[in-house]
Amino acid sequence: TNEELRCIGCGAIIQSEDPNEPGYTPAAAVKKGLVNNELYCQRCFRLRHYNEIAPVSLTDDDFLQLLNHIREANALIVYVVDIFDFNGSLIPGLHRFVGNNPVLLVGNKEDLLPHSLRRTKLRDWIRQQANVAGIRPIDTLLVSAKKNHQIEELLNTIEKYRQHRDVYVVGVTNVGKSTLINQIIKQRTGVKDLITTSRFPGTTLDKIEIPLDDGQELIDTPGIIHQHQMAHVLPAQDLKLVAPQKEIKPRTYQLSDGQTIFMGGIARFDYLKGPKVGVVAYFDNNLQLHRTKFSNADTFYEKHLGDLLTPPTKTTKGQIPSLERFEFSTDEKTDLVYEGLGWITVPAGIAVAGWAPQGVRVLTRRAMI
Ligand code: GDP
Numbered sequence: 001t002n003e004e005l006r007c008i009g010c011g012a013i014i015q016s017e018d019p020n021e022p023g024y025t026p027a028a029a030v031k032k033g034l035v036n037n038e039l040y041c042q043r044c045f046r047l048r049h050y051n052e053i054a055p056v057s058l059t060d061d062d063f064l065q066l067l068n069h070i071r072e073a074n075a076l077i078v079y080v081v082d083i084f085d086f087n088g089s090l091i092p093g094l095h096r097f098v099g100n101n102p103v104l105l106v107g108n109k110e111d112l113l114p115h116s117l118r119r120t121k122l123r124d125w126i127r128q129q130a131n132v133a134g135i136r137p138i139d140t141l142l143v144s145a146k147k148n149h150q151i152e153e154l155l156n157t158i159e160k161y162r163q164h165r166d167v168y169v170v171g172v173t174n175v176g177k178s179t180l181i182n183q184i185i186k187q188r189t190g191v192k193d194l195i196t197t198s199r200f201p202g203t204t205l206d207k208i209e210i211p212l213d214d215g216q217e218l219i220d221t222p223g224i225i226h227q228h229q230m231a232h233v234l235p236a237q238d239l240k241l242v243a244p245q246k247e248i249k250p251r252t253y254q255l256s257d258g259q260t261i262f263m264g265g266i267a268r269f270d271y272l273k274g275p276k277v278g279v280v281a282y283f284d285n286n287l288q289l290h291r292t293k294f295s296n297a298d299t300f301y302e303k304h305l306g307d308l309l310t311p312p313t314k315t316t317k318g319q320i321p322s323l324e325r326f327e328f329s330t331d332e333k334t335d336l337v338y339e340g341l342g343w344i345t346v347p348a349g350i351a352v353a354g355w356a357p358q359g360v361r362v363l364t365r366r367a368m369i
Contacts, residue, residue: 003233004325005039007023007025007039007041007152008038008039008040009040009041009043009044010023010041010044012041014039014041015059018044019060019199022041024041024043025045026042026155028051028347029042029045032307035364036106040294043208048345056089057224057225058092060095063222065271066099070079070099070101070170070221071096071097071098071099071106072090072099073099073101073166073338074101074165074166075101075166075167076101076104076165076166076167076168076312077104077167077168077170077218078106078160078168078169078170078172079091079094079103079104079105079130079135079137080106080108080169080170080175080176081106081107081108081174081175082107082108082109082175082340083108083109083110083112083113083122083142084108084109084243084244084339084340084341085127085175085230085339085340086339086343087361088172088229088230088231088338088339088360089171089172089175090172090226091172091224091226093135093153094133094135094170095135098135102161103130103135103137103355104138104140104157104158104241104313105126105130105139106140106141106142106143106154106180107122107126107141107246108151108175108176108177108179108180109176110142110143110150111147111149112244112245112247112248112265113245113248113366114248114250114282114369115211116247116250116369117369118369121247121368122142123142123295125140125142125365126140127280130285133156137305138161139157141153141154141157144175144276145179145180145182145183145328146179146215146320148183148187149357151180151184152164152187152227153186155187155188156250162216164215164216165212167176167216167219168219168221169181169218169220170224170363171219171223172223172224172229173223173224173226173229173231177220178181178221178223181208184218185210185213187346188197196275201240216349217259227359228338228360228361229320230242230339230341231243231340232359233320233321233357233358233359234312234320235312235319235344236268236321237311237315237316238266238311238313238320241284241287241310241311242264242266242284242287242341243245243284243287243340243341244283244342245284245285246284246285248282250280250369251280251282251283251289251304252278252279252281252283253278253279253280253281253289254277255276255277255279255291256276257272257273257274257275257307257350258271258293258298259271259292259293259294260269260291260292261281261289261290261292261344262291262309263287263289263342264287264310264311264312265304265305265309265310266287266311266316266356267313267323267354267356267362268297268323268354268355269281269344269352269354270297270352271294271350272294272327272351272352273349273351274292274351277347279344279345279346279347280337280348280369281343281344282342282343282344282345283338283342284341284342285342287341288310289339290308293350295348301323305317321357322357322360323355323358323360324355324357324358325353325358326353326355326357326362326363327351328353328354329351330348330350330351330352330364331348332348332367333345333347333367334348334364334366335345335354335365336354336361336362336363336364337362337364338354338360339361339362339363340360345367345368345369
């Protein structure tokens with residue numbers, strides 16, 4: 001039997017019979033753990049290998065049950081979004097399943113914003129976007145999970161609003177929820193301490209419970225897959241080349257109408273009508289921008305997609321959806337936002353078009369800078 005074996009994380013006696021009891025470890029994993037001299041119960045194992053929590057779809061039965069559970073709970077909801085992709089971060093029906101619980105809105109990936117951008121403006125914008133989606137956050141914070149910006153502030157804010165309640169962290173995949181949870185664990189306890197001190201009530205695989213000081217829990221829920229997200233529209237190897245990675249350096253162009261800028265082969269900007277103007281592009285620093293004549297743009301795209309206009313590459317160009325066009329006239333200084341990619345700031349009084357792969361939207365907002 002396994003009677004004497006204990007999880008080196010939580011100390012629970014290892015057993016392979018009941019997934020709902022502490023110490024559960026599938027038999028094969030016990031063998032493997034013994035060989036590697038690293039025997040963790042399934043729960044601790046998952047906690048260490050955080051990214052292995054499988055994402056779910058919104059129709060997943062177990063997940064819907066979890067959502068219903070949140071509605072009935074008395075808890076603080078921490079809703080994590082990607083500030084570069086607000087719509088891609090939306091959880092359909094979120095306002096329904098939060099019930100009467102307060103929502104703390106957390107905009108992640110703040111480190112990517114240029115220095116010149118006032119954080120309060122962007123914070124106001126994501127709050128407004130949340131309102132449009134029917135969510136009225138009790139508060140809104142910008143953080144960088146990766147760079148550990150404002151995490152202490154976030155923890156204080158959570159403490160302020162939760163008032164001895166559980167905390168549910170929700171978000172779609174790719175917004176950085178795992179990175180954030182790991183940062184929180186590190187900040188509060190250090191991973192090691194957490195694992196040895198935690199009690200692990202229940203062992204459902206669809207959530208992870210991190211104990212808080214007062215016996216309540218911070219509960220991480222699985223990421224939800226959102227189809228209309230750059231991450232699901234582009235092949236992985238291309239995504240790596242277009243998703244912003246470092247603080248964005250603005251690039252300025254003097255444009256006349258009738259000119260087009262290609263963002264690699266993944267997005268496009270047409271200056272349709274107006275005087276000679278300056279526009280500023282905010283995209284990943286390594287994404288190459290190409291300027292060409294509007295009249296020639298379609299042919300140029302067909303001819304050079306996969307070489308001059310890359311990503312996609314020669315091998316992936318068949319996998320990206322065709323570009324879809326959105327047209328706008330500006331009556332104030334405006335950002336043309338390419339969701340998940342970045343934006344272009346244009347002056348008032350001109351007509352422009354933005355193109356993005358089908359499934360990804362281009363929208364406008366009052367200029368942030
Ligand atoms: P999850 O699917 O929501 O759990 O997202 P992950 O934590 O796996 O992160 C998705 C991607 O975003 C990864 O490539 C991370 O490195 C990146 N990421 C997460 N947080 C940040 C952040 O604060 N800043 C930046 N620049 N990237 C981040």
